[in-house]
Amino acid sequence: MEDLILELKSEIIKALNLEEISPNDIGDDDPLFGDGLGLDSIDALELIVLMEKNYGIKLTDPSQGRDIFRSVRIMAEYIQANRTK
Amino acid sequence: MISWMGDSIVSPLGFTSEENYQAAKGQRSAVALHSCEGLAEPYHAAIIDKDALARAFEGRCESPKGLTPLEQAAILSIKLAAEGSGICLDSSKTLFVFSSTKGNIELLDAPAGSYEREKLYLWHTAALIARWFGNPNEPIVVSNACVSGACAQIVAMRMIEAGRYETAVVTGADMASRFVVSGFQSLKALAAGQCRPFDVNRSGLNLGEAAATIIYRKHNGSTESSSQISLLAGSIRNDANHISGPSRTAEGAFLALNDILVHAAKEDIAFVCAHGTATPYNDRMETIALRRAGLDGIPTNSLKGCFGHTLGAAGTLESIISVWALREGIALGTCGFEVEDPDCALPVSANNIAANGSYFLKMLSGFGGSNAALLFSKP
Amino acid sequence: MLSIKQYSYISPKHACSLPPKAKIACAEGVDLLNLYRSLGLDYPKFFKMDVLSKLGILAAELLLAGEERGEAEAMEDRSIACFNRSASLDADIAYAKTIQPQDFYPSPSLFVYTLPSIVTGEIAIRHRLRGETSFYVTREWDAEFVVETVRQIFAVGASRSVVAAWLECEEDRFEAFMMLVGDDGDGLKFSTDIANSLITDLRLH
Numbered sequence: 132m133e134d135l136i137l138e139l140k141s142e143i144i145k146a147l148n149l150e151e152i153s154p155n156d157i158g159d160d161d162p163l164f165g166d167g168l169g170l171d172s173i174d175a176l177e178l179i180v181l182m183e184k185n186y187g188i189k190l191t192d193p194s195q196g197r198d199i200f201r202s203v204r205i206m207a208e209y210i211q212a213n214r215t216k
Numbered sequence: 217m218i219s220w221m222g223d224s225i226v227s228p229l230g231f232t233s234e235e236n237y238q239a240a241k242g243q244r245s246a247v248a249l250h251s252c253e254g255l256a257e258p259y260h261a262a263i264i265d266k267d268a269l270a271r272a273f274e275g276r277c278e279s280p281k282g283l284t285p286l287e288q289a290a291i292l293s294i295k296l297a298a299e300g301s302g303i304c305l306d307s308s309k310t311l312f313v314f315s316s317t318k319g320n321i322e323l324l325d326a327p328a329g330s331y332e333r334e335k336l337y338l339w340h341t342a343a344l345i346a347r348w349f350g351n352p353n354e355p356i357v358v359s360n361a362c363v364s365g366a367c368a369q370i371v372a373m374r375m376i377e378a379g380r381y382e383t384a385v386v387t388g389a390d391m392a393s394r395f396v397v398s399g400f401q402s403l404k405a406l407a408a409g410q411c412r413p414f415d416v417n418r419s420g421l422n423l424g425e426a427a428a429t430i431i432y433r434k435h436n437g438s439t440e441s442s443s444q445i446s447l448l449a450g451s452i453r454n455d456a457n458h459i460s461g462p463s464r465t466a467e468g469a470f471l472a473l474n475d476i477l478v479h480a481a482k483e484d485i486a487f488v489c490a491h492g493t494a495t496p497y498n499d500r501m502e503t504i505a506l507r508r509a510g511l512d513g514i515p516t517n518s519l520k521g522c523f524g525h526t527l528g529a530a531g532t533l534e535s536i537i538s539v540w541a542l543r544e545g546i547a548l549g550t551c552g553f554e555v556e557d558p559d560c561a562l563p564v565s566a567n568n569i570a571a572n573g574s575y576f577l578k579m580l581s582g583f584g585g586s587n588a589a590l591l592f593s594k595p
Numbered sequence: 596m597l598s599i600k601q602y603s604y605i606s607p608k609h610a611c612s613l614p615p616k617a618k619i620a621c622a623e624g625v626d627l628l629n630l631y632r633s634l635g636l637d638y639p640k641f642f643k644m645d646v647l648s649k650l651g652i653l654a655a656e657l658l659l660a661g662e663e664r665g666e667a668e669a670m671e672d673r674s675i676a677c678f679n680r681s682a683s684l685d686a687d688i689a690y691a692k693t694i695q696p697q698d699f700y701p702s703p704s705l706f707v708y709t710l711p712s713i714v715t716g717e718i719a720i721r722h723r724l725r726g727e728t729s730f731y732v733t734r735e736w737d738a739e740f741v742v743e744t745v746r747q748i749f750a751v752g753a754s755r756s757v758v759a760a761w762l763e764c765e766e767d768r769f770e771a772f773m774m775l776v777g778d779d780g781d782g783l784k785f786s787t788d789i790a791n792s793l794i795t796d797l798r799l800h
Binding site: 253254256317318319321324325336337338339340342343354356357358359360361367371374375378380394395398399401402403451452453454455456457458459460467468471475582583584585586 | 669671675680681682684687688690691694696699701702703706707709710711712713714715716717719720722723724725726727728729730731732733734737740743744746747750751753
């Protein structure tokens with residue numbers, strides 16, 4: 132799980148072009164949206180692409196993302212339970 | 217102020233303004249389920265039958281060989297708009313204005329080398345169309361996202377009013393290519409079925425394909441000019457809020473409405489033809505703009521349920537349909553609308569209603585935070 | 596009378612803002628990321644932008660950074676008119692790479708930049724400008740059309756200043772020439788000849 136969390140942090144940084152943020156800057160339980168990383172609705176959609184591309188998880192309803200993308204840990208738990216690749 | 221001389225629409229609902237207007241008046245929708253090789257999921261959209269287009273083009277113009285469907289549709293719409301208008305398309309006093317968001321972008325799917333690379337450039341498409349009619353001027357290309365078709369009419373008005381040209385041929389055209397459809401799918405912006413503008417159950421938009429041309433001439437104060445529809449004013453305003461989401465307070469759309477309202481008495485506005493894409497955010501934003509401008513008591517419609525969102529063609533297409541309705545004194549119903557949304561408390565109706573008044577307003581909004589409003593009048 | 600109050604230029608060769616302002620670096624051998632850093636910008640959204648928007652944001656920063664403006668209020672009387680040759684072709688090609696049939700993962704964040712006018716929105720957001728924003732595509736730099744278009748924006752009466760820019764990028768080439776045009780007669784005369792001679796000098800550098 133810790134490996135997946137770390138991997139996920141660098142994947143998020145890459146996918147969302149968070150140029151000046153390092154994996155250490157993102158706490159495992161920090162909220163991804165809201166003030167923290169300054170992410171917006173397009174970033175949420177880009178995370179949906181990341182889930183499908185890297186882990187074979189298809190989220191059809193963008194509102195599912197709201198629950199899954201609460202923190203990196205919640206995302207990692209969801210991926211572990213649902214990944215197809 | 218400029219005078220309306222002619223118009224034509226090429227869409228899945230017909231290849232003339234008359235056919236398209238009658239379809240819209242009968243609440244007919246061109247939206248249907250399509251699938252496309254190279255797309256993960258099927259989608260609902262209003263798609264032109266390309267074989268029928270090529271046949272119509274051949275019948276009215278010449279061989280469509282070497283012309284993309286977008287170019288065929290644009291040329292056909294100009295040809296039909298100009299017929300009977302008495303306008304010389306090949307005159308140096310005639311300006312061509314072209315509005316498109318993506319032009320021939322579908323060519324990116326074709327093998328490199330199978331087409332002239334310049335066809336990917338919007339100025340090339342515009343020049344090809346103007347040259348087809350023997351026009352000697354460099355055409356103007358406006359690419360201002362989904363408000364392009366309003367901006368193109370505004371530019372035509374300014375160029376004519378500045379005395380640079382006598383006449384302007386304003387054409388909007390866009391196709392629902394794999395490029396555009398996949399992009400809107402990735403934004404989760406497409407409706408699962410037919411779009412429902414202003415309806416409480418709206419869930420997204422449908423894309424549409426069209427080319428629509430309006431011909432304008434200088435308003436010369438003659439009785440002939442005075443007996444025509446006029447474009448009185450237009451305004452473009454930015455929300456300065458977000459590149460892909462509208463302002464929560466409808467800042468840009470409100471300012472644009474405010475700018476043009478100085479030219480009309482509110483009580484004489486027959487109807488508002490909203491952008492009405494049927495995305496949750498857009499329709500609510502427009503409601504807020506209309507409320508802030510004191511226009512939320514005026515019959516409001518959206519034509520997206522009939523034609524889909526035709527992107528760079530939406531501004532000209534929806535202006536044409538609305539002009540035809542203004543002439544008849546009716547506000548067209550909104551195809552796809554059933555149940556009012558408390559957040560969109562506007563006089564939207566599923567059916568056509570009588571609408572007295574000499575003016576109508578056309579609203580458009582787009583990515584990049586741009587908003588536009590146009591004011592038309594009948595004599 | 597309309598006048599050019601300030602102008603900025605960016606190409607791979609150099610970047611500058613004229614007349615010179617204390618805060619502005621004049622750089623040689625320009626890379627957009629380095630230029631962002633040397634301007635001391637703190638605008639994380641920059642990294643998400645396509646090249647056209649990055650170019651527009653940096654040119655606008657060079658052009659407007661020295662202005663004294665209240666922090667909060669938006670300007671309703673400043674408009675933006677941008678022009679180029681390739682529209683958003685660079686961003687189009689980047690997005691198209693994400694929809695290849697054998698590797699189909701359409702990227703929403705790349706797709707939103709496949710409209711050239713997005714850069715006008717990015718500049719409007721960054722500088723809180725609620726005037727008119729529009730984007731025109733021309734075969735090449737066309738000073739006469741730029742000057743005429745800007746004059747007509749002023750003629751409407753709602754704008755007291757216009758940010759007018761040529762913003763072109765294709766593959767590894769890029770060029771931004773941005774002018775702040777005002778109606779108070781302060782600065783260089785805003786004309787086709789002067790716009791042409793400015794860009795010619797800047798290109799030769």
